[in-house]
Amino acid sequence: MDTVLEEFLEQFTDPVLLTGLAQVAVAAVLAALVVGLSHLRGLTLERELAVALVRGLVQIVAMGSIVGVLLTVDFVWSGVILLGMMIGATWISKNRGEGLPGVVRVSFVAIVFGSGLVIVTMTLAGAIEATVRNLVPVGSMIIANAMQINSLALDRFKSEIASNRAEIEAGLALGAPPTAVISRHVETGVQASLIPVIDSLKSLGWVWIPGIMAGMILAGENPIYAALYQFVIMAMIFAAGGLTSMTSSLLIGKYVFTDAEQLRDVETDSSS
Amino acid sequence: MTPTPKLETRNLGRVVDGDRLLEDVSVSIPESTVLVVVGPSGAGKSSFLRLLNRLDEPTEGTVLLEGEDYRNLPPRDLRKRVGLVPQDPALVPGTVFENVARGPLLRDESIDETHLPELLERLGLTGYEDRDVEELSGGEKQRVAIARTLLNDPDVLLLDEPTSHLDSKAEERVEALLVDLIRELDLTVVMVTHDEDQARRIGDHVLILRDDRVDRVGPVEEVLA
Numbered sequence: 013m014d015t016v017l018e019e020f021l022e023q024f025t026d027p028v029l030l031t032g033l034a035q036v037a038v039a040a041v042l043a044a045l046v047v048g049l050s051h052l053r054g055l056t057l058e059r060e061l062a063v064a065l066v067r068g069l070v071q072i073v074a075m076g077s078i079v080g081v082l083l084t085v086d087f088v089w090s091g092v093i094l095l096g097m098m099i100g101a102t103w104i105s106k107n108r109g110e111g112l113p114g115v116v117r118v119s120f121v122a123i124v125f126g127s128g129l130v131i132v133t134m135t136l137a138g139a140i141e142a143t144v145r146n147l148v149p150v151g152s153m154i155i156a157n158a159m160q161i162n163s164l165a166l167d168r169f170k171s172e173i174a175s176n177r178a179e180i181e182a183g184l185a186l187g188a189p190p191t192a193v194i195s196r197h198v199e200t201g202v203q204a205s206l207i208p209v210i211d212s213l214k215s216l217g218w219v220w221i222p223g224i225m226a227g228m229i230l231a232g233e234n235p236i237y238a239a240l241y242q243f244v245i246m247a248m249i250f251a252a253g254g255l256t257s258m259t260s261s262l263l264i265g266k267y268v269f270t271d272a273e274q275l276r277d278v279e280t281d282s283s284s
Numbered sequence: 285m286t287p288t289p290k291l292e293t294r295n296l297g298r299v300v301d302g303d304r305l306l307e308d309v310s311v312s313i314p315e316s317t318v319l320v321v322v323g324p325s326g327a328g329k330s331s332f333l334r335l336l337n338r339l340d341e342p343t344e345g346t347v348l349l350e351g352e353d354y355r356n357l358p359p360r361d362l363r364k365r366v367g368l369v370p371q372d373p374a375l376v377p378g379t380v381f382e383n384v385a386r387g388p389l390l391r392d393e394s395i396d397e398t399h400l401p402e403l404l405e406r407l408g409l410t411g412y413e414d415r416d417v418e419e420l421s422g423g424e425k426q427r428v429a430i431a432r433t434l435l436n437d438p439d440v441l442l443l444d445e446p447t448s449h450l451d452s453k454a455e456e457r458v459e460a461l462l463v464d465l466i467r468e469l470d471l472t473v474v475m476v477t478h479d480e481d482q483a484r485r486i487g488d489h490v491l492i493l494r495d496d497r498v499d500r501v502g503p504v505e506e507v508l509a
Contacts, residue, residue, distance in 0.1 A: 178370065178372045178374035179374045179375075179376055181339055181370070181374070182370055182372075182373075182374035182429075183386065183390055184339060184363065185337050185339060185363055185367070185368040185370065185433075186363065186364070186367070186386060186387035186390065186432065186433065186436060187359075187360040187361065187362075187363040187364035187387060187391065187436060188360070188386075188387060188390035188391055189360065189390065189391065192390040192391070192392070193390060196376075270341065272338060272341055272355075272359050273359040273360065274338070274339055274340060274341060274359075275339075
């Protein structure tokens with residue numbers, strides 16, 4: 013236990029942290045510029061942006077410290093850590109779908125299924141090394157992207173329901189099954205949620221060089237292997253996101269109807 | 285012995301989050317009759333119609349279809365038998381054919397190839413099958429919505445202000461079509477309208493709703509004299 017504590021405290025005395033803090037200061041200036049511009053343009057996003065930036069910094073540093081400790085614990089703890097991340101992702105994603113019935117259950121099942129299946133499969137296939145050092149950071153990337161895609165799907169689905177209520181109820185009034193009436197809107201939600209990741213895949217390599225590949229090259233790895241591994245990561249993100257989005261859209265499509273196949277009220281005035 | 289009404293409501297009411305939308309409505313609709321529902325805006329007319337199609341759930345009382353509590357029927361079967369034409373035609377992007385056949389298409393059923401052209405002809409839509417619904421006038425859209433519901437061959441037809449969004453010429457045409465349809469197909473109809481003259485022209489019986497409750501109910505010639 014003393015060794016774990018010592019290793020944890022050692023992280024804070026590493027001289028590289030001073031360099032990191034200086035880099036954070038420069039990045040913070042640029043981020044503050046966006047907050048300022050948001051205020052000037054009356055976007056009323058400055059509070060949300062500022063909170064998101066500070067929260068992001070605190071969370072990522074806390075996570076970095078925890079990862080430092082976790083590198084010393086047994087591999088089986090990876091599952092507990094990743095499950096904790098999935099619960100956190102559910103909580104954040106649920107805000108985007110606020111007003112949709114059953115949104116917490118749906119988000120949790122979708123994120124656990126989508127990201128869990130990909131993490132387990134790729135670990136068994138050897139693409140993710142079965143160590144805490146690999147599983148936690150790669151798993152967290154997959155979970156975070158699944159969360160974003162789930163949020164986009166729920167957000168779009170919610171607005172689809174709100175703006176097409178008359179059409180959906182006209183279909184129900186004809187004696188049609190709710191799943192058939194709503195399928196067009198479910199598809200729209202899934203498609204909209206996957207646009208960012210599809211665009212990322214399309215632009216991979218020629219518009220942007222993603223973080224993992226850049227990091228591996230900087231660390232001296234073979235650039236072609238770095239590129240291949242980056243593609244693996246992107247494909248995992250796409251697979252987990254697609255599975256999450258399809259699962260949540262299918263499940264939420266059932267929750268929005270009562271047992272008597274009536275469309276429930278969907279509150280649309282909430283935001284994150 | 286009095287024949288069983290085609291449709292009957294017993295103390296029908298609905299309260300949502302403490303807001304009363306309808307209270308204690310009891311009315312019988314015999315077969316092949318037209319009940320018109322009139323009353324000021326917000327009196328509960330559309331709420332009443334939505335309850336008859338079970339798009340909303342009654343919180344008080346119930347509805348009987350040919351003597352049977354409609355909550356015992358599968359909702360899809362009920363909605364095929366008690367067809368609703370909503371105030372907003374709510375057509376989906378596509379052709380007239382796709383919209384008129386929307387019921388069987390959504391239910392993954394085959395389309396009756398004699399019934400559909402016959403309906404289109406009755407509603408003056410022959411030759412419109414491949415037209416994009418975006419190109420249609422308000423009256424034409426309403427006729428598509430009526431055909432869409434009638435393709436299910438319902439026992440009871442519910443009409444929610446079918447002419448309220450139309451100009452006077454289109455209103456006249458749709459109303460004349462409805463009168464012909466009701467007579468020729470011997471339909472049992474519940475129609476909401478804000479126009480008492482229209483109620484006199486079309487209805488056999490009238491239900492006047494006021495403040496979410498029954499104000500008066502009876503034969504048109506007595507109640508709207």
